[in-house]
Amino acid sequence: MHNTIHIKAFGMVAERIGLAELVIDHSGNSSELLEVLLVKFPVLKSVKFSLAINKKLVSGNQEIPSGAEIALLPPFSGG
Template identity: 45%
Template sequence: MELFKIKAFGLLAEKLQASEFDFPYHKDTEQLLNALKESHPELQSSKFSLAVDKNLVQQNTGLNGNEEIALLPPFSGG
């Protein structure tokens, strides 16, 4: 089974008690997000962005299993 290496930052890493973890492959970001929220209920009420290969994803995107996935908490600029 292919696994993604997922990185979590800030409060999300604290909630998940891990800054990096392996997660089963899913064919697109929508399926991945749904599976993450199902297996980690603490993400259900969390606001966060998903980045694939260091690019924020705003819509469903296909995945091939080689991507770097990151969960990013809300951040403010200045």
């Protein structure tokens, strides 16, 4: 059985890729995951979004632990 990760997409990110949830083969780290997502969903190249691992925003390249919760988040707006 392959080691997979579950990803949830929110807001306009989900709208653009046409999915709110997806499962892909585990990529190891956040940079590899982003590469896989951009190949699978080229529309993401023109969308600003953040990546979160276990509810923490990713800055730079981070390892993705087994069983991690991954989220693709649209830009935040505050008020």
